[in-house]
Amino acid sequence: MKRSWRRLLVPAVATVFFVSGAGIASAEVLDGTQVASLAEAPATEAASEPTRKRVVARVDLSDQTMHVYVDERLEHVFTISSGRGSYRTPTGRWNAEWLSPRHRSRKYNNAPMPWSVFYYRGYAVHGTTDLKRLGQPASHGCIRLHPDNAELFYKLVKSNGKQNTLISVVR
Missing domain, CATH: 2.40.440.10 (L,D-transpeptidase catalytic domain-like)
Structure with a gap:
């Protein structure tokens, strides 16, 4: 099966999002093409502010x-x-x-x-x-x-x- 340049480029772009994204990245295959998505990263204790009291x-x-x-x-x-x-x-x-x-x-x-x-x-x-x-x-x-x-x-x-x-x- 011969792949077009377009079909090869989409997985490469998805990989770039996966590596450099700011949130949690996931990749899945839809119709033979790898598609990436970014989700909002949950706050971690190290990144969150200390709890402030009233x-x-x-x-x-x-x-x-x-x-x-x-x-x-x-x-x-x-x-x-x-x-x-x-x-x-x-x-x-x-x-x-x-x-x-x-x-x-x-x-x-x-x-x-x-x-x-x-x-x-x-x-x-x-x-x-x-x-x-x-x-x-x-x-x-x-x-x-x-x-x-x-x-x-x-x-x-x-x-x-x-x-x-x-x-x-x-x-």
């Missing part, structure tokens, strides 16, 4: 605490300082917007704000050096934490993503 920080201004939930499980309870006097901490719900591990306030005399997680119009959850005032309103509106707790929260947000972090502030 982080929720519920700040209660009335008792000066922050409850941190990871995938709906309470993981931490931190004592905070919120806004004092006319420097009220706004209430509401926001996603984390940006992170700054060694931030300093341009507005308040270059005050250190370590492990800052910014969430709304310049307000942030961050560490403080004024540890004796934790547990009572003392800030210009931000949520202050012990620096070790601020670092822990910062790293939770960074590893799970700002879009997966909700900061809820209630009175």
Whole structure:
């Protein structure tokens, strides 16, 4: 049986798809001609992103605490300082917007704000050096934490993503 060039070329093309395709390739013979097909490759564990968890920080201004939930499980309870006097901490719900591990306030005399997680119009959850005032309103509106707790929260947000972090502030 004599083969035409066309019939010889199709199997060669199929072989090229099989070798260089991005997905899983298979070849079958239809009417004496080898035909290749490409299917979407399933995601492998090595190629997939690490599993991200949902982080929720519920700040209660009335008792000066922050409850941190990871995938709906309470993981931490931190004592905070919120806004004092006319420097009220706004209430509401926001996603984390940006992170700054060694931030300093341009507005308040270059005050250190370590492990800052910014969430709304310049307000942030961050560490403080004024540890004796934790547990009572003392800030210009931000949520202050012990620096070790601020670092822990910062790293939770960074590893799970700002879009997966909700900061809820209630009175």
